[in-house]
Amino acid sequence: MNKNDLRYIKTEDNLKQALLTLLDQMSLKKITVKMICEVARCSRNTFYLHHEVKEDLYNTVVSNVLNSMQNAFQPRVDQVDQITDDILDEYTEGIMTSVASHKDSLRTLILQDNGLFFKQFTEIIQNTVLKGSSELANHFTVDTQLYSSYLAGAISGFIFNWFKNPICDLPTATKALKIIHRETMAICIKELKKEGHC
Known part of the structure; x- marks a missing residue:
C-alpha cells in the first residue's frame, strides 16, 4: 500500500x-x-x-483541519512590546480567514462536538502561540500560561459560538473578534508589563 x-x-x-x-x-x-x-x-x-476503526478516520479529519489552520494562530511578532492594534487586527483577520476556508468541515465538527474538538482546538491555539513567541517561551510562568490559556479559550469560544449561533456574517464576526481581542490583549499586555516580561 x-x-x-x-x-x-x-x-x-x-x-x-x-x-x-x-x-x-x-x-x-x-x-x-x-x-x-x-x-x-x-x-x-x-x-x-x-x-x-471509524474513530481513526475521525481523528485524521480533525488533525488535518487543525494542522491546516495552525499557521493562522502563529504570533505575528516575537516580543510582547511589538504588539500594536494593526498587528492584533491582522492576527484576528488571519484566524477568521482560516476559519472561512475550513467552514464546512469546522461547522460539521463543531455542531457534532462533545467537548473533545473544542479542547483540541483550544490546545492547538495555545501551543502554537507559546511555541511561536520566544519571549513567552522564555518567560513561561504560571501567569503567562494562564493568560495564553484564557486567550485560546476565548478565541475558541467565539468561533464555536459563531458556528452554533450564526447571527451574523463573516465580516461582522471578524470585526467583532478584532474589537474583543484587541481589548483583551490590552489587559494581558498591561499585566505582562507589570510582571516585567516586556
Missing part, C-alpha cells in the same frame, strides 16, 4: 468527505463503517486498508 499513490489519496479523501457528510446527519457513535463505505463508494476491505 503506497500512501503517495493517487488512488490511495483519492480514496482517503472520499472517506474523509463521507464521514463529514454523515456527521452532518448524525453523531459519530451512530455512524458505522458500512455507512462510511456506502457514501464513499468503497468496500469495507478498502476502508480497513486506510483505517482500523
Whole structure:
C-alpha cells in the first residue's frame, strides 16, 4: 500500500468527505463503517486498508483541519512590546480567514462536538502561540500560561459560538473578534508589563 499513490489519496479523501457528510446527519457513535463505505463508494476491505476503526478516520479529519489552520494562530511578532492594534487586527483577520476556508468541515465538527474538538482546538491555539513567541517561551510562568490559556479559550469560544449561533456574517464576526481581542490583549499586555516580561 503506497500512501503517495493517487488512488490511495483519492480514496482517503472520499472517506474523509463521507464521514463529514454523515456527521452532518448524525453523531459519530451512530455512524458505522458500512455507512462510511456506502457514501464513499468503497468496500469495507478498502476502508480497513486506510483505517482500523471509524474513530481513526475521525481523528485524521480533525488533525488535518487543525494542522491546516495552525499557521493562522502563529504570533505575528516575537516580543510582547511589538504588539500594536494593526498587528492584533491582522492576527484576528488571519484566524477568521482560516476559519472561512475550513467552514464546512469546522461547522460539521463543531455542531457534532462533545467537548473533545473544542479542547483540541483550544490546545492547538495555545501551543502554537507559546511555541511561536520566544519571549513567552522564555518567560513561561504560571501567569503567562494562564493568560495564553484564557486567550485560546476565548478565541475558541467565539468561533464555536459563531458556528452554533450564526447571527451574523463573516465580516461582522471578524470585526467583532478584532474589537474583543484587541481589548483583551490590552489587559494581558498591561499585566505582562507589570510582571516585567516586556
